[in-house]
Amino acid sequence: MNKPGCRAGRRAREKRRKKHEGVSEVTLTHEAQFVLLRRWLKEKGFASQSLIPVNFHDTGRGLMATQTIKAKDSVISLPEKCLLTTRTVLKSYMGDYIKRWHPPISPLLALCCFLISERYGGDASEWSSYINILPKTYTCPVYFSDDIVDLLPRSLQKKATEQKEQFQELYCSFLMFFHSLQPLFTQPTEELFTQDALRWAWCSINTRTVYMEHDQSDYLSREKDVYALAPYLDLLNHCPNVQVEAGFNKETCCYEVKSVQGCKRFQQAFINYGPHDNHRLLLEYGFVAPDNPHSVVYVDLGTLKLCLDEQDKQLTQKLLYLRDNDFLRNLTFGMNGPSWRLMTALRLLSLKPEQYTCWKSVLLGAVVSRDREEWCIHNALKLCNNLTDDNVKALERVSLIKSVHS
Numbered sequence: 001m002n003k004p005g006c007r008a009g010r011r012a013r014e015k016r017r018k019k020h021e022g023v024s025e026v027t028l029t030h031e032a033q034f035v036l037l038r039r040w041l042k043e044k045g046f047a048s049q050s051l052i053p054v055n056f057h058d059t060g061r062g063l064m065a066t067q068t069i070k071a072k073d074s075v076i077s078l079p080e081k082c083l084l085t086t087r088t089v090l091k092s093y094m095g096d097y098i099k100r101w102h103p104p105i106s107p108l109l110a111l112c113c114f115l116i117s118e119r120y121g122g123d124a125s126e127w128s129s130y131i132n133i134l135p136k137t138y139t140c141p142v143y144f145s146d147d148i149v150d151l152l153p154r155s156l157q158k159k160a161t162e163q164k165e166q167f168q169e170l171y172c173s174f175l176m177f178f179h180s181l182q183p184l185f186t187q188p189t190e191e192l193f194t195q196d197a198l199r200w201a202w203c204s205i206n207t208r209t210v211y212m213e214h215d216q217s218d219y220l221s222r223e224k225d226v227y228a229l230a231p232y233l234d235l236l237n238h239c240p241n242v243q244v245e246a247g248f249n250k251e252t253c254c255y256e257v258k259s260v261q262g263c264k265r266f267q268q269a270f271i272n273y274g275p276h277d278n279h280r281l282l283l284e285y286g287f288v289a290p291d292n293p294h295s296v297v298y299v300d301l302g303t304l305k306l307c308l309d310e311q312d313k314q315l316t317q318k319l320l321y322l323r324d325n326d327f328l329r330n331l332t333f334g335m336n337g338p339s340w341r342l343m344t345a346l347r348l349l350s351l352k353p354e355q356y357t358c359w360k361s362v363l364l365g366a367v368v369s370r371d372r373e374e375w376c377i378h379n380a381l382k383l384c385n386n387l388t389d390d391n392v393k394a395l396e397r398v399s400l401i402k403s404v405h406s
């Protein structure tokens with residue numbers, strides 16, 4: 001066992017090192033909103049002393065372990081009472097309105113509407129202690145202006161635009177449903193269920209829910225109902241190199257996260273959102289992970305064509321075949337070489353092994369450009385976070401640098 005004096009000395013050294021490196025981590029435990037959140041969770045049967053909210057210099061807000069978490073130990077165990085799911089929504093004042101609506105709305109939309117309504121309820125809402133700690137805005141592409149989307153790498157621009165369009169369609173398709181909720185509110189629903197409000201709720205759910213399968217409800221559409229908002233647990237950030245076991249335990253009736261490798265005292269406790277590359281992390285969670293082992297280069301048709309034999313009379317036909325079978329999408333080259341999809345496409349295009357050298361040099365170029373791509377994503381994120389009139393000039397500068405690089 002460590003002597004207290006040694007521990008204090010080590011802590012002081014660590015503090016000096018951080019100060020020297022200009023690194024600061026700010027604990028948030030005493031902020032009013034976290035005091036209220038913990039008090040509210042305690043009433044529901046959850047009290048954690050071993051994880052505290054901290055603002056980390058590199059990842060932003062997250063949870064720090066105040067004591068060592070050993071390998072295979074529990075990181076967090078949240079009682080079912082604390083979870084916000086479609087069951088919560090269907091049982092609430094909004095339930096009857098959802099049950100009456102035809103065709104039934106999706107589980108995701110039901111959660112979005114409930115979140116918007118509860119935020120509107122302010123302190124009167126049962127969930128206010130949780131809603132108050134939710135971010136006010138997000139950095140997923142649905143929040144990007146067209147100028148910022150333009151700064152993204154080309155393959156990502158397309159997906160970002162698709163996300164914005166998908167969201168727009170969702171909003172327009174349910175205006176009538178939002179209107180049907182009018183008896184619940186004094187304020188007109190058009191002022192409440194705005195595009196901004198839905199965007200916020202949509203991102204809150206997409207970036208923060210944990211995976212939890214629920215029985216299909218007759219009152220909701222057939223889309224899979226796999227969402228649970230898990231207050232406090234959802235303060236855990238992602239690290240691609242960390243492994244956890246997570247899921248709802250029917251015996252303990254708790255959503256449990258267990259650490260595979262463990263976590264040292266005073267370090268950030270991470271979980272793993274899945275083996276996502278940086279494009280997917282940006283699209284779904286609004287951030288990218290440096291040194292992500294799942295990082296890949298997306299090989300587009302232009303790059304692919306550089307390696308193909310233009311004399312091949314069947315080339316157009318082969319490319320059409322690949323396109324019709326959805327094989328020209330998501331062709332990637334990662335740390336472990338070409339993906340299975342890329343290899344299959346290459347085989348179908350009859351690329352012979354002796355031609356692989358040319359292929360390799362093209363990919364090497366692509367890997368170099370990946371670094372530039374990530375730099376572009378970082379800039380887009382920075383600007384999305386802080387786009388004011390003053391930094392429109394910065395935006396112009398980034399566009400200029402980008403055009404020089406490409």
Ligand SMILES: C[S@@+](CC[C@H](N)C(=O)[O-])C[C@H]1O[C@@H](n2cnc3c(N)ncnc32)[C@H](O)[C@@H]1O
Pocket residue numbers: 058059060061062135207208234235236237238239284285286287288289
């Ligand atoms: C489940 S929440 C985690 C808690 C969140 N940081 C907060 O302050 O509420 C997921 C969001 O956290 C952020 N995040 C998670 N892991 C991150 C990381 N490694 N680096 C930067 N941001 C991260 C992203 O904004 C993501 O959408």
